[in-house]
Amino acid sequence: MKHSRLPAAWAAALALVLLLTAFRRPADDGFIQRLQAQLTRFYTATYPEKAYLHLDKGIYAAGETLWFKAYLVDAAQHQPDTLSRVLYVDLLTPENKVLTQRILALRRGTAPGDIDLDAGLAPGTYTVRAYTSWMRNAGAGYFFQRPITVLAAGRVSRLPAAAPLTGLDVQFFPEGGQLVAGLASTVALKATGAYGEGVEVSGEVQDDQGTPVVSFRSQRLGMGRFQFTPEAGRQYKAVLRQPASSRSSYALPAAQPTGFAMQVLDMDTYFQLAVQRRALAPAAEPITLVAQVRGQLAYAAQGVMKDANAFVVRVPKDKFPAGIAHFTLFDGQNRARCERLVFVHTAPDLRLTLQPDQASYGPRDKITVRIAATDAAGRPVAGQFSLAVNNAALVPADSGATDIRTYLLLDSDLRGRVETPGSYFANNLPATRQALDNLLLTQGWRRFVWPDLLAGRLGTRPYPLEQSLSLSGLVLGNKKVPAPGATVTLFRLGAEKDVAQATTDSTGRFLFSNFDGRDTARLMVQAAPAKGLRNPVIQLDRLIPEVVTLPVRPLTPDSEVQAAYLKGSRRQIAQQQQYQARGKSIxxxxxxxxxxxxxxxxxxxxxxxxxxxxxxxxxxxxxxxxxxxxxxxxxxxxxxxxxxxxxxxxxxxxxxxxxxxxxxxxxxxxxxxxxxxxxxxxxxxxxxxxxxxxxxxxxxxxxxxxxxxxxxxxxxxxxxxxxxxxxxxxxxxxxxPNFQPVREFYVPAYGDKSTPATDYRSATLYWNPDVRTDAAGQASVSFYASDETGPFQLMLEGLTDTGQAGRSTAGFRVAAAR
CATH class of the missing domain: 2.170.130.10 (TonB-dependent receptor, plug domain)
Known part of the structure; x- marks a missing residue:
C-alpha cells in the first residue's frame, strides 16, 4: 500500500524541518538496554504460549465425531513447544457452558484428538477452545477459540435468526492512542453488529456547535479511517447517515491540550513514521522510538523533539520477522506516549504443495497424495502436518476462515474476534493491505503493560507449567486467608498406594505432579492442622477456567445442503460404529x-x-x-x-x-x-x-x-x-482424569475381510493427523474414494520443526463408474 503524500497539516510541519536522520541508532543507551533486558526477561519468565487446533471441518451433525490435531508453540518464536506437555480442549454449548473436555498428552508440541458429539445435541453454534494450564495465568482471552456449526441429527435445523440492528456499536480510535489539539490525526473507526460482525456505516464528524468537520465511510467489514485536526476547547461527535438505527451519534475521544501524535505509513519496502508534539513549554525533549515483534526488539532510535518540528524516520521492513510489529514512542521521562501496530508482510517461510496422482477417480479407487515442503529458498524441510479431505459440495471451502498461519501471525496477537482472518492473506493488493491496517488500528493489544514491564512487575502465575498431569490448589487458614508453609499430604488409593507431601508456598499454594495419565488416579488430599492453622481448608484448582467468548452469528446452511449432509452423516455414523465395534477403535x-x-x-x-x-x-x-x-x-x-x-x-x-x-x-x-x-x-x-x-x-x-x-x-x-x-x-x-486415548479415523482397506458392502464416507472422506515430511521434505499418503461422487477438497496444515507454519489446498473429483 503506497501513500503518495502526507496530509496537508503534516506536510506543512515537514516544510519547517525534515529530519530523516534525526533519529540515531544508539551504540550504548541505558534506557534502550533496560527495555531490551526487560522484554527478554518477560518472555523468558512468563513464557507465553499459543495453541491451535486444525479441525477436520467446520460443520457437523449431532452424533458425529469432531476430529482435530492440536499444535502448541511458544508465543515468541512459534517453535513447537517443549515445556507444556498437557493440553486441554473444551467444547462449549451455544450458552457458553462446557459440554465436554479432552486432556491430551503433547509430543513435540502436537497431539491428535477427537470429540464425540452426542446424538441429542440441540442445533446451534458451539465453540471449541484449547489451552494449557500455563496459559490460564494470562487469562482466557489468550485461549484458542473457534466456532463450529452443529446440525440436529436426522432433520434440517432452524438455527437462530440474525439479531436486529439494535446491537450496532461504533468506536473510534485515534492513531497512536490520543487526539491532541492542533495536531493532525488519523482516526480509525469500527462498526459492529450484535454478533460482533462488521457493519458498513457512513456519516460525518461535527463539533459541539453542530458544524460539519469531515465525512467518513467504512471501507471493509465496518472498519475505515479519516483524518482531521481537532481544535482546542472543542468537543466532537460522529453522526451516522447510514444505516438507520436507534442510536445515530457517538462521541469521539476528547482532544488533549498537550501530547504527541504519531503516524505510520506503509511504503512497501519500509515504514515511514512521523511524530509531532504540542507542549506547554517550548523546550526540546528527548524521545525514544522502539519497535518489537513478539518481544524481539527489531528497531530502536532516539532524537530530540521541538514543537515546531515534525520528525520523520524510515524503518526498513527487512529488520522485522513476519507478524504484528508494535511501534512505541517514549517521552523524555521514558513514559510510553504513543503506540501503533502494523503488519509486516514477508514471503512465506514454508511452501507446501499437495499433488493427487490423478485429477479424477472412480468410486473406491485408490488415491495417493504426494506432499512436498520447502523453505523460501526451495530447500526441503521436515515438519508435522494434518490432512483433511472433505466433500466440497457438503463442506464448502471458506477462504476467510482461520488457519494455522493466520492464527499464529494475526488472530492470536489481537484483541477480540477477527472476522474472516484468511481474507487478509488472500493477496497483497493495496485494498487488502489497507483493510488489514484498519484492523490493526482498531483491535491492537499487548501481552504486557509498559510501566509494569519496565518496573520488573511480571504478575503472579498460580497455575503450573505442566509437563505431566498435576494436582494443584490453595490452603486457606484462619479468616480464610492463604496459609503459607502448610503441610499437604497426598494419598494415592488403589493398587499403587503412595503417600507424598508438599509445603505451600508464600501464597498458600501447593502442587503435586508426575501423574502418568494412563489410568484414573483416585486420590485423597489432606491439609494438616498446625500451630496457627487450626481449621485448614483446601481449595483445588478447577479444571474448567472461566469462559470468555464473543457472540457469533449462527451459520444456517441451505436446507438442501443440510438434507444431503444429514443423509450422508447418518450412514457414516453407523459405519463408524461398526468399525469401532470390531475393535479398531474405542x-x-x-x-x-x-x-x-x-x-x-x-x-x-x-x-x-x-x-x-x-x-x-x-x-x-x-x-x-x-x-x-x-x-x-x-x-x-x-x-x-x-x-x-x-x-x-x-x-x-x-x-x-x-x-x-x-x-x-x-x-x-x-x-x-x-x-x-x-x-x-x-x-x-x-x-x-x-x-x-x-x-x-x-x-x-x-x-x-x-x-x-x-x-x-x-x-x-x-x-x-x-x-x-x-x-x-x-x-x-x-x-x-487421564489422557484421552488416541482413536483412528475409519478408512477401509479394500480387498480385506473388513471391506464394507457400501462405503458411506461423505462429508469427511479422510482425516490423518500424523503426516510427517522427511529430511527430503517429502511425504505420501494413500486412501480410497468412497461410493460418494462429486468434488473433494484437501487441506493440509502444520508446522516445521523450526516453527514455520503453512497451509496448502488441492482438489480432485470422484465420478460415477461408467
Whole structure:
C-alpha cells in the first residue's frame, strides 16, 4: 500500500524541518538496554504460549465425531513447544457452558484428538477452545477459540435468526492512542453488529456547535479511517447517515491540550513514521522510538523533539520477522506516549504443495497424495502436518476462515474476534493491505503493560507449567486467608498406594505432579492442622477456567445442503460404529440398560422403580472412569451430561426440549447430596446408577422436579460416611482424569475381510493427523474414494520443526463408474 503524500497539516510541519536522520541508532543507551533486558526477561519468565487446533471441518451433525490435531508453540518464536506437555480442549454449548473436555498428552508440541458429539445435541453454534494450564495465568482471552456449526441429527435445523440492528456499536480510535489539539490525526473507526460482525456505516464528524468537520465511510467489514485536526476547547461527535438505527451519534475521544501524535505509513519496502508534539513549554525533549515483534526488539532510535518540528524516520521492513510489529514512542521521562501496530508482510517461510496422482477417480479407487515442503529458498524441510479431505459440495471451502498461519501471525496477537482472518492473506493488493491496517488500528493489544514491564512487575502465575498431569490448589487458614508453609499430604488409593507431601508456598499454594495419565488416579488430599492453622481448608484448582467468548452469528446452511449432509452423516455414523465395534477403535461398551421395571428391595431405594438402571458390573473397565456421571454419559437416552470429568453435571431431557436451567437432583444411597460431592465417589465402589424422571422422582418432592440421578454403592452409606452433614474441608477426595486415548479415523482397506458392502464416507472422506515430511521434505499418503461422487477438497496444515507454519489446498473429483 503506497501513500503518495502526507496530509496537508503534516506536510506543512515537514516544510519547517525534515529530519530523516534525526533519529540515531544508539551504540550504548541505558534506557534502550533496560527495555531490551526487560522484554527478554518477560518472555523468558512468563513464557507465553499459543495453541491451535486444525479441525477436520467446520460443520457437523449431532452424533458425529469432531476430529482435530492440536499444535502448541511458544508465543515468541512459534517453535513447537517443549515445556507444556498437557493440553486441554473444551467444547462449549451455544450458552457458553462446557459440554465436554479432552486432556491430551503433547509430543513435540502436537497431539491428535477427537470429540464425540452426542446424538441429542440441540442445533446451534458451539465453540471449541484449547489451552494449557500455563496459559490460564494470562487469562482466557489468550485461549484458542473457534466456532463450529452443529446440525440436529436426522432433520434440517432452524438455527437462530440474525439479531436486529439494535446491537450496532461504533468506536473510534485515534492513531497512536490520543487526539491532541492542533495536531493532525488519523482516526480509525469500527462498526459492529450484535454478533460482533462488521457493519458498513457512513456519516460525518461535527463539533459541539453542530458544524460539519469531515465525512467518513467504512471501507471493509465496518472498519475505515479519516483524518482531521481537532481544535482546542472543542468537543466532537460522529453522526451516522447510514444505516438507520436507534442510536445515530457517538462521541469521539476528547482532544488533549498537550501530547504527541504519531503516524505510520506503509511504503512497501519500509515504514515511514512521523511524530509531532504540542507542549506547554517550548523546550526540546528527548524521545525514544522502539519497535518489537513478539518481544524481539527489531528497531530502536532516539532524537530530540521541538514543537515546531515534525520528525520523520524510515524503518526498513527487512529488520522485522513476519507478524504484528508494535511501534512505541517514549517521552523524555521514558513514559510510553504513543503506540501503533502494523503488519509486516514477508514471503512465506514454508511452501507446501499437495499433488493427487490423478485429477479424477472412480468410486473406491485408490488415491495417493504426494506432499512436498520447502523453505523460501526451495530447500526441503521436515515438519508435522494434518490432512483433511472433505466433500466440497457438503463442506464448502471458506477462504476467510482461520488457519494455522493466520492464527499464529494475526488472530492470536489481537484483541477480540477477527472476522474472516484468511481474507487478509488472500493477496497483497493495496485494498487488502489497507483493510488489514484498519484492523490493526482498531483491535491492537499487548501481552504486557509498559510501566509494569519496565518496573520488573511480571504478575503472579498460580497455575503450573505442566509437563505431566498435576494436582494443584490453595490452603486457606484462619479468616480464610492463604496459609503459607502448610503441610499437604497426598494419598494415592488403589493398587499403587503412595503417600507424598508438599509445603505451600508464600501464597498458600501447593502442587503435586508426575501423574502418568494412563489410568484414573483416585486420590485423597489432606491439609494438616498446625500451630496457627487450626481449621485448614483446601481449595483445588478447577479444571474448567472461566469462559470468555464473543457472540457469533449462527451459520444456517441451505436446507438442501443440510438434507444431503444429514443423509450422508447418518450412514457414516453407523459405519463408524461398526468399525469401532470390531475393535479398531474405542467405543462405549454395549450395556443393557434396565428400564422402568421393579427393582430388588433395598432400604436406600425409597422410590421402588427407576426409568433406567446402569450396573457397573456390566461395563468393562468401569473402574477407569473418573466419576459416575462420566460412566453414565451417552448410555441413557434423554440424559445430557456436560462439563469436564472433575466438574460434570446432569440434566434430564423432556420429550421435546432440554431444560438447560435446572440440574438433576443427586442422591447417594438414598440421601440427597451436592454436585460437588460426586468427584469423591469412587466408581469401583458403585453398584448401580439409576435415572428417575419427573413422575418416578416425585417421592423426593419439589427438588426432584427435573429428575433424579440415584447412586447406590456396593456397601451402602454407612461405609462412606455420607450423612448429609458438612464435609471435612481439610480432607478432600479427588479423581484425577487421564489422557484421552488416541482413536483412528475409519478408512477401509479394500480387498480385506473388513471391506464394507457400501462405503458411506461423505462429508469427511479422510482425516490423518500424523503426516510427517522427511529430511527430503517429502511425504505420501494413500486412501480410497468412497461410493460418494462429486468434488473433494484437501487441506493440509502444520508446522516445521523450526516453527514455520503453512497451509496448502488441492482438489480432485470422484465420478460415477461408467
Amino acid at each position: 467405543l462405549l461398551d454395549n450395556v443393557t440398560v434396565k428400564a422402568n421395571r421393579p427393582l430388588p428391595p433395598d432400604p436406600r431405594r425409597i422410590y421402588g422403580r427407576a426409568d433406567a438402571v446402569v450396573a457397573t458390573k456390566d461395563i468393562v473397565a468401569s473402574a477407569t472412569y473418573t466419576n459416575v456421571l462420566q460412566l453414565l454419559q451417552g448410555r441413557v437416552p434423554g440424559v445430557l451430561i456436560t462439563g469436564t470429568p472433575n466438574d460434570m453435571h446432569a440434566r434430564i431431557r423432556g420429550i421435546n426440549t432440554i431444560n438447560t436451567s435446572n440440574e438433576a437432583l443427586y442422591v447417594l444411597d438414598g440421601i440427597p447430596i451436592d454436585a460437588s460431592r460426586l468427584t469423591s465417589i469412587i466408581v469401583q465402589d458403585v453398584a448401580t446408577v439409576e435415572v428417575l424422571k419427573s413422575s418416578s422422582a416425585a417421592i423426593f418432592g419439589a427438588r426432584a422436579g427435573t429428575g433424579v440421578i440415584s447412586i447406590l454403592t456396593r456397601q451402602g452409606a454407612p461405609e462412606y460416611g455420607y450423612s448429609g452433614g458438612e464435609a471435612d474441608r481439610g480432607l478432600l477426595g479427588y479423581a484425577l
